[in-house]
Amino acid sequence: MRFEKKNILDIHSLSQDQISMILDTAFGMKEVSERPVKKVPTLRGKTIVLFFQEPSTRTKLSFELAAKRLSADTVSIAKSSSSIVKGETLIDTAKNLEAMKPDVIVMRHSSSGAAFQVSQRVNCSVINAGDGTHAHPSQALLDMMSIKEKKGCLKGLNISIVGDISHSRVARSDIVGLSKMGANVRVCAPETMIPMGIENMGCTVAKNMESCVKDADVIMMLRIQKERQGNMLFPSEREYASLYGLNKKRIALASPDVMVMHPGPMNRGVEISSDIADSDCSMILDQVTNGVALRMALFYLLAGGSRHADTD
Amino acid sequence: MQILIKGARVVDPGNLDESKDILIKDGFFEQILTPDSHAIEPDTQVIDAKGLIAVPGLIDVHVHLREPGQEYKETVASGLCAAAAGGFTAVCSMPNTQPVNDNGQVTTFIISQGKRAKSAKVYPAGAISQGSCGTNLAQIFDMKQAGIRAVTDDGLPVKNAQLMRRALEYCKSMDLPVLVHAEDKDLVNGGAMNEGLPATILGIKGIPNAAESIMVCRDIALAELTGSRVHFCHMSTQESIEAIRQAKKRGVNVTCETAPHYFTLTDQDIPPYDTHYKMNPPLRSEKDRQAIIEGLKDGTIDMIATDHAPHNADEKDVEFDRAAFGIIGLETALPLSLKLVLDGHLSLNTLVKKMAKAPAQLMGLSNDITPGNAADLTLIDLDSDLIINPDTFISKSRNTPFAGLKVRGQAVMTLVDGRIVHSKI
Numbered sequence: 001m002r003f004e005k006k007n008i009l010d011i012h013s014l015s016q017d018q019i020s021m022i023l024d025t026a027f028g029m030k031e032v033s034e035r036p037v038k039k040v041p042t043l044r045g046k047t048i049v050l051f052f053q054e055p056s057t058r059t060k061l062s063f064e065l066a067a068k069r070l071s072a073d074t075v076s077i078a079k080s081s082s083s084i085v086k087g088e089t090l091i092d093t094a095k096n097l098e099a100m101k102p103d104v105i106v107m108r109h110s111s112s113g114a115a116f117q118v119s120q121r122v123n124c125s126v127i128n129a130g131d132g133t134h135a136h137p138s139q140a141l142l143d144m145m146s147i148k149e150k151k152g153c154l155k156g157l158n159i160s161i162v163g164d165i166s167h168s169r170v171a172r173s174d175i176v177g178l179s180k181m182g183a184n185v186r187v188c189a190p191e192t193m194i195p196m197g198i199e200n201m202g203c204t205v206a207k208n209m210e211s212c213v214k215d216a217d218v219i220m221m222l223r224i225q226k227e228r229q230g231n232m233l234f235p236s237e238r239e240y241a242s243l244y245g246l247n248k249k250r251i252a253l254a255s256p257d258v259m260v261m262h263p264g265p266m267n268r269g270v271e272i273s274s275d276i277a278d279s280d281c282s283m284i285l286d287q288v289t290n291g292v293a294l295r296m297a298l299f300y301l302l303a304g305g306s307r308h309a310d311t312d
Numbered sequence: 313m314q315i316l317i318k319g320a321r322v323v324d325p326g327n328l329d330e331s332k333d334i335l336i337k338d339g340f341f342e343q344i345l346t347p348d349s350h351a352i353e354p355d356t357q358v359i360d361a362k363g364l365i366a367v368p369g370l371i372d373v374h375v376h377l378r379e380p381g382q383e384y385k386e387t388v389a390s391g392l393c394a395a396a397a398g399g400f401t402a403v404c405s406m407p408n409t410q411p412v413n414d415n416g417q418v419t420t421f422i423i424s425q426g427k428r429a430k431s432a433k434v435y436p437a438g439a440i441s442q443g444s445c446g447t448n449l450a451q452i453f454d455m456k457q458a459g460i461r462a463v464t465d466d467g468l469p470v471k472n473a474q475l476m477r478r479a480l481e482y483c484k485s486m487d488l489p490v491l492v493h494a495e496d497k498d499l500v501n502g503g504a505m506n507e508g509l510p511a512t513i514l515g516i517k518g519i520p521n522a523a524e525s526i527m528v529c530r531d532i533a534l535a536e537l538t539g540s541r542v543h544f545c546h547m548s549t550q551e552s553i554e555a556i557r558q559a560k561k562r563g564v565n566v567t568c569e570t571a572p573h574y575f576t577l578t579d580q581d582i583p584p585y586d587t588h589y590k591m592n593p594p595l596r597s598e599k600d601r602q603a604i605i606e607g608l609k610d611g612t613i614d615m616i617a618t619d620h621a622p623h624n625a626d627e628k629d630v631e632f633d634r635a636a637f638g639i640i641g642l643e644t645a646l647p648l649s650l651k652l653v654l655d656g657h658l659s660l661n662t663l664v665k666k667m668a669k670a671p672a673q674l675m676g677l678s679n680d681i682t683p684g685n686a687a688d689l690t691l692i693d694l695d696s697d698l699i700i701n702p703d704t705f706i707s708k709s710r711n712t713p714f715a716g717l718k719v720r721g722q723a724v725m726t727l728v729d730g731r732i733v734h735s736k737i
Contacts, residue, residue: 116584131515132633134515197508
């Protein structure tokens with residue numbers, strides 16, 4: 001089967017088959033990272049631009065390592081060093097980037113839709129590495145990969161997502177992707193963090209933390225964005241932790257082989273207690289490892305892979 | 313030189329609805345005649361208007377002409393010519409220019425630019441507060457002397473209820489209507505489209521209906537307290553319409569307008585991140601759209617205005633949350649509104665009330681088609697099909713979500729003071 005997509009902008013526009021193909025490819029790529037020489041020539045001569053207009057450590061590094069392990073050339077642009085600080089518009093910056101003939105632009109931006117808007121103006125592939133509160137497809141795909149790796153499948157699993165759903169692009173992409181693959185997704189947060197209509201995106205909204213984590217096969221905790229606290233979302237971290245923090249007592253309600261995930265960075269002691277974050281059921285670092293493999297898969301499918309078999 | 317408009321069906325609500333010949337002389341309506349019952353004097357320009365509808369000049373009570381200050385978006389002249397092309401003979405211009413129209417000099421400037429345009433007429437609205445900053449009253453009497461027909465801080469709400477109360481009381485003595493931009497900025501909180509499922513899916517911060525209706529309810533209370541005339545601009549929500557409906561039943565002196573986009577589109581119609589659909593208030597839900605149509609039908613909504621808000625392409629061709637709010641409307645309003653007639657929601661008579669008579673009343677004007685009145689007239693062809701093409705717009709800006717839309721019916725001739733300022737005949 002050929003992978004027909006030019007861009008990875010959100011999970012919504014990927015079919016079940018396409019998601020399965022990406023995950024299968026990623027499992028194959030994972031082996032590369034475990035070799036003593038972690039490099040294959042697959043994307044030799046290809047250029048990947050990492051266009052990050054918002055702070056990011058792990059996502060940017062993950063994409064960069066993924067590209068390098070496939071032998072692509074990478075260049076990266078951060079907000080402080082881009083012409084956007086001189087007043088250039090996003091579209092003009094994107095057109096300039098394209099004029100230098102990259103094969104893929106990986107984009108992170110604080111505005112929802114920015115990657116979509118750029119993808120409409122350039123001929124190369126665009127991967128959305130997070131746009132505003134809209135989507136973070138590679139994170140959702142690596143989450144699916146991590147769950148599938150541990151549980152064998154996604155279908156029929158009870159997956160609970162807890163935290164600031166309103167401001168989380170990870171949550172939106174996970175809800176869409178996991179429900180598309182047949183999982184039962186529940187979300188939980190104070191009402192101030194539940195966006196209107198979210199139940200129509202493929203999840204149910206649990207009344208409280210206890211009912212949300214009950215019988216869960218996977219619990220995904222989201223970061224409390226401390227910078228948003230001034231936004232009247234909850235009165236104090238202490239109160240949030242007592243109502244929505246994941247601790248031993250609550251995790252006991254979940255399935256015995258529950259796995260715990262977190263897209264990072266964590267606020268230890270707020271949304272997740274340290275003993276759980278560091279326990280055997282925590283998949284948090286596996287997610288990071290899988291992230292590189294998954295992003296290698298995306299690069300392979302978009303820039304090499306079946307569309308350019310001669311470069312293999 | 314005389315103009316004879318021959319054989320049009322004249323629809324002038326409360327005055328006429330029959331086939332007539334209209335004789336115009338020296339800028340005024342001279343005679344309204346029974347067709348073919350009279351001789352045609354030499355030196356008369358005869359316009360064959362058989363099959364066309366003649367209505368009192370349409371008036372748009374809500375446009376942004378951008379001059380002074382942002383002439384690259386629109387000028388008084390380009391805006392008034394666009395108005396004429398859309399069938400409007402007069403517009404009320406909002407005061408959020410740069411500088412703000414909060415004093416007699418700016419008012420005088422706008423009026424003089426309007427006269428030089430020799431097209432549709434402009435009736436400026438002045439600011440309620442100095443600089444529209446919401447702190448102190450603007451020089452309303454000076455502006456009234458210079459020619460304003462209303463006051464408003466449009467574009468911004470008057471946050472301070474005490475200032476709003478004083479503005480209402482002050483304007484009552486001058487018989488000036490106060491136009492309300494109903495918006496609670498704290499509830500808007502940086503939102504860029506309607507709060508609801510489409511915004512959640514797109515990850516765009518939402519603006520709840522209550523951001524509008526909470527201020528509508530406050531200003532209804534202030535209208536009741538003061539007995540002053542309050543007019544609510546660009547109504548978009550079911551809750552606002554219901555509040556106004558109830559207030560009118562109690563006899564409160566309120567009127568309101570909506571814009572064609574609020575009865576034509578909903579937030580479900582927004583293509584992903586298409587900034588041509590970004591406006592304030594935002595496109596609402598289907599339930600709200602239906603409530604707007606119902607409000608137009610039962611008379612709760614008195615008039616249709618455009619909120620013509622020209623923006624340069626550069627201000628729209630950016631990230632959705634960073635794009636300017638607003639769309640243009642002067643050259644699309646009539647066809648979009650005529651669809652209400654074609655769909656059976658409104659009679660033509662009622663539509664003319666909402667686009668010509670009620671706006672005139674709000675501005676303190678008479679646009680009846682009757683001898684002695686200035687000959688401001690719009691000729692409409694109900695049967696002409698067209699596809700909206702922004703490339704043909706006279707406005708300096710192109711920010712419309714209606715490009716490519718098939719519509720039926722348009723203004724084919726506009727006369728202002730007896731002069732033909734737009735013609736497709």
